[in-house]
Every structure is written in C-alpha cells, then in structure tokens.
Amino acid sequence: MTVVETPRSTGLIARVQNILMKPAAEWDVIANEAATVPGLFTGYACILAAIPPLATIVSTAVFAHGAIVIALIAAVLSYIVSLLGVFIIHFIINALAPSFGATSNGVQAMKLVVYAYTASWVAGIGNLIPVLGLLIVLAGSIYSLYLMYIGLPKLMHCPPDKTMVYFIVSLVVAVVVYMVLGMIVGMIMLSVTLALAGAVAVGAAGLAGSGIH
Numbered sequence: 001m002t003v004v005e006t007p008r009s010t011g012l013i014a015r016v017q018n019i020l021m022k023p024a025a026e027w028d029v030i031a032n033e034a035a036t037v038p039g040l041f042t043g044y045a046c047i048l049a050a051i052p053p054l055a056t057i058v059s060t061a062v063f064a065h066g067a068i069v070i071a072l073i074a075a076v077l078s079y080i081v082s083l084l085g086v087f088i089i090h091f092i093i094n095a096l097a098p099s100f101g102a103t104s105n106g107v108q109a110m111k112l113v114v115y116a117y118t119a120s121w122v123a124g125i126g127n128l129i130p131v132l133g134l135l136i137v138l139a140g141s142i143y144s145l146y147l148m149y150i151g152l153p154k155l156m157h158c159p160p161d162k163t164m165v166y167f168i169v170s171l172v173v174a175v176v177v178y179m180v181l182g183m184i185v186g187m188i189m190l191s192v193t194l195a196l197a198g199a200v201a202v203g204a205a206g207l208a209g210s211g212i213h
Contacts, residue, residue, distance in 0.1 A: 012043070012044060012047060012048075015044070015115070015118075016048070016118055016122065019115050019118050019119075019147065020118060020119060020122070020143075023146075023147050023150060023151070024150060026115075027115075027150065027151045027154040027155065028154060030111050030115060030151075030154075030155070031108070031111075031154050031155050033111070035107055035110075035111060036107065037090075037106060037107055037110045040107075040110045040111060040114050041083070041086070041087070041110070041114070044114050044115075045083060045086050045114045045117070046083065048117070048118060048121040048122065049079060049082045049083055049086070049117075049121055050079060051121050051122060051124040051125055052078065052079075052082070052121065052124025052125075052127055052137070053074075053075035053076070053078050053079045053124075054075070055124055055125050055126070055127035055128045055133075056071060056074070056075050056078070056127040057071055057072060057075050058128055059127055059128050059129070059130060059133075063130055070189075073189070074189060077185045077188060077189070078185070081178075081181045081182070081185055082121075084181065085174070085177060085178055085181060086110075086113050086114060086117060088174075088177050089113050089170070089173075089174045089177065090106070090109045090110040090112070090113040090114075091106075091109070092170060092173050092174065092177070093109045093112060093113065093152075093156065093170050094106050094108075094109035096166065096169060096170060096173075097109070097156055097158070100158050100159075100162040100165065100166040100169075101158055101159045101162055102152075102156040102157055102158035102159075102162075102166060103156060103157040103158075105155075105156070108155040108156060109155070109156065111155055112148060112151050112152065112155045112156065113148070115147070115151065116144050116145075116147040116148035116151055117144055118144070118147070119140045119141075119143035119144040119147060120137075120140045120141045120143075120144040121140075122140060123136050123137050123139060123140020123141070123143075124137060124140070126140070145171070148167065149163070149164075149167050152166060152167055152170075
C-alpha cells in the first residue's frame with residue numbers, strides 16, 4: 001500500500017521517518033508505488049506544508065502578541081505559496097525531463113517534489129524559536145535539496161552523467177519561480193500592513209476627536 005492509500009496518520013508518519021532517515025532506500029520504494037497527483041498533493045503536501053506557518057503563528061502569539069493579525073495573514077500566504085510552488089516545480093521538472101534524457105512522468109515528478117520537500121516542511125517547526133529557528137529551517141532546506149538530488153535519477157530515470165545539470169537547471173528555474181511568488185506576497189503584505197496602519201490611524205483620530213468633544 002502507498003502513503004496515499006493507507007490511513008494518513010500511520011502512512012504519513014512512516015513515510016516522513018523513512019525519507020529523512022534512509023532516503024536512498026525509500027526513493028526506491030517510492031519510485032515503484034502507485035500514486036496520483038491529487039493524492040500526493042492533498043494526502044501529503046497539504047498536511048506537511050502546514051507545519052511552518054502554524055509554527056510561525058504560535059511563535060508570534062507567544063513572543064509578539066501585537067503582530068498576530070499580520071502573522072496570520074503571512075502564514076496563510078506562505079502556505080498557499082508553498083503549495084503553489086510544489087505544483088509549479090513538479091511541472092517544471094517534468095517538462096525539462098526530455099531535455100536531459102529523462103522520462104517525462106507527472107506523477108513521478110510530483111512524488112519527487114513533495115517527498116523531497118519533507119525535510120524543509122518538518123524543519124519549519126523551527127519557526128517556533130525566534131532567530132535560532134532560522135538555522136533549523138536553513139538546514140532543512142539544504143537537506144531537501146539533497147533529497148531531491150538523489151531522488152531525481154530514481155524517479156525521473158535521467159542518465160547519471162546528466163543528473164547534476166538536470167538538478168541545477170531545475171533548481172535555478174525553481175528559484176526564479178519563488179522569487180516571483182515572493183515579490184507577489186511581499187506586495188500583498190505591504191498593502192495589508194498599510195491598510196491596517198491606516199485603520200489604526202483613523203481609529204486613533206476618531207478617539208481623539210471624541211475626547212475633544
């Protein structure tokens with residue numbers, strides 16, 4: 001049975017442990033599993049991608065009460081961006097496959113991305129700890145890149161001599177995608193912040209006016 005077919009609690013936890021602790025062997029298992037893009041997305045990605053934003057919300061509630069509204073909005077946006085990024089990157093990796101002698105397969109590409117992201121998502125628990133948590137998140141992101149690199153030839157069947165170039169090109173395209181998404185999120189957050197600041201200013205002016213009269 002696959003992580004998509006088994007109960008989410010047991011199957012998901014086992015998959016997380018295996019891909020983090022023994023990735024080479026787990027990629028071999030994953031490569032031969034029956035799965036679907038929607039199943040991988042909703043049964044795995046949507047669950048683990050919630051870890052970083054939830055950790056951020058909890059941390060903000062504990063250490064910066066006044067910023068909770070901004071933190072909630074930022075968390076929702078980061079969650080959406082994370083999931084959107086997974087879908088876009090899986091599409092990119094699959095589209096690039098023929099250029100590097102690999103086999104184009106949307107399901108295998110989605111497997112590669114969602115399971116490689118495991119380390120990054122789990123490391124998102126570090127958002128609970130201000131400053132120090134950044135190191136944990138960075139370590140998780142680096143390990144996710146390693147997971148993707150060793151999983152690429154196993155799932156996409158690219159020639160060994162083209163794996164590195166395939167990986168680098170996919171990574172560069174992914175970085176560009178996230179930069180664009182980051183800019184969009186930044187613009188949204190700026191607009192929200194300005195709107196909230198304006199609302200606070202109007203409220204303060206109203207109170208001051210009431211006090212005068």
